[in-house]
Amino acid sequence: MNLYDINTVNKILSRHGFTFSKALGQNFLIDPDVCPEMAASLNANEHTAALEIGPGIGVLTKELCKVCGKVACIELDKRLFPVLDETLGEFDNLKIIEGDALKMDLKSLIETEFKGMNSVKVCANLPYYITSPLIMKLLESKLPVDDIVVMVQKEAAERLCAPIGSRECGAVTVAANYYAEPEMLFDVGREAFMPSPKVDSAVMRLKIRKKPPVEIQDETKFFKVVKAAFSQRRKTAANCLSAGLGISKSDAAAALAEAGKSEKDRAESFSMQEFETLARILPIK
Numbered sequence: 001m002n003l004y005d006i007n008t009v010n011k012i013l014s015r016h017g018f019t020f021s022k023a024l025g026q027n028f029l030i031d032p033d034v035c036p037e038m039a040a041s042l043n044a045n046e047h048t049a050a051l052e053i054g055p056g057i058g059v060l061t062k063e064l065c066k067v068c069g070k071v072a073c074i075e076l077d078k079r080l081f082p083v084l085d086e087t088l089g090e091f092d093n094l095k096i097i098e099g100d101a102l103k104m105d106l107k108s109l110i111e112t113e114f115k116g117m118n119s120v121k122v123c124a125n126l127p128y129y130i131t132s133p134l135i136m137k138l139l140e141s142k143l144p145v146d147d148i149v150v151m152v153q154k155e156a157a158e159r160l161c162a163p164i165g166s167r168e169c170g171a172v173t174v175a176a177n178y179y180a181e182p183e184m185l186f187d188v189g190r191e192a193f194m195p196s197p198k199v200d201s202a203v204m205r206l207k208i209r210k211k212p213p214v215e216i217q218d219e220t221k222f223f224k225v226v227k228a229a230f231s232q233r234r235k236t237a238a239n240c241l242s243a244g245l246g247i248s249k250s251d252a253a254a255a256l257a258e259a260g261k262s263e264k265d266r267a268e269s270f271s272m273q274e275f276e277t278l279a280r281i282l283p284i285k
Contacts, residue, residue, distance in 0.1 A: 005030075034192055057084070070113065072096075151203045165271055174275065179206075179209060181207040182205070226267075228241050230267045237256060237261065238263035252282070
């Protein structure tokens, strides 16, 4: 069954009465080169397990089942289950789980489904509308996974993979670099999907770190400072910290000076260590 052929896909979807949901950000891959390359990037074997979020009609899932010992997919849309039964029925190393990945206990799921596997990796074509919250959940949950390989909107991938201290850097960049080593793998044009979205995509890898690149005293306080600092990109760090943390501008300016920064500096110029220094100095709980 050729899941990259538009006519074949349309026949399968029509047979099951399926129509695309804009609300769920459903754009299915039809480029035959993308999914095999994503699966190959995992460097998987029979002792590797893969967790996929949002399998769609199973195009990427099929490639994962070929290279991994076990695959578990989380799918929110019940209408796709009979479609997946047809497209993936040949594989006995696959389990499809109904649910919302943003609300599920992914750590328990991994421990239950992948018991005895040597390595667990996340691989998915993420809906654009949940990219940031889902990636943050995957990182903040500190899951027992080695890598996260995802396709996301190209702009989001560039932000996540931007160097710390660069103009493109944002709060999500700092978080991604704290928990993992982000790496851009390859671009995917909008023509690779059905229906075609209005923007291009990119595949990126987040290699999970064994320990953070800087020693943090209080993670909650650290990320509170990072979030506040980037809350208004056109304003100075002093203004952002004051407004975002509910402290006086003079306190913010004093902390910045102690950290070796000017009150006129913007958050994108800060290093991760400078954010940690600010988190220790600033008078917040």
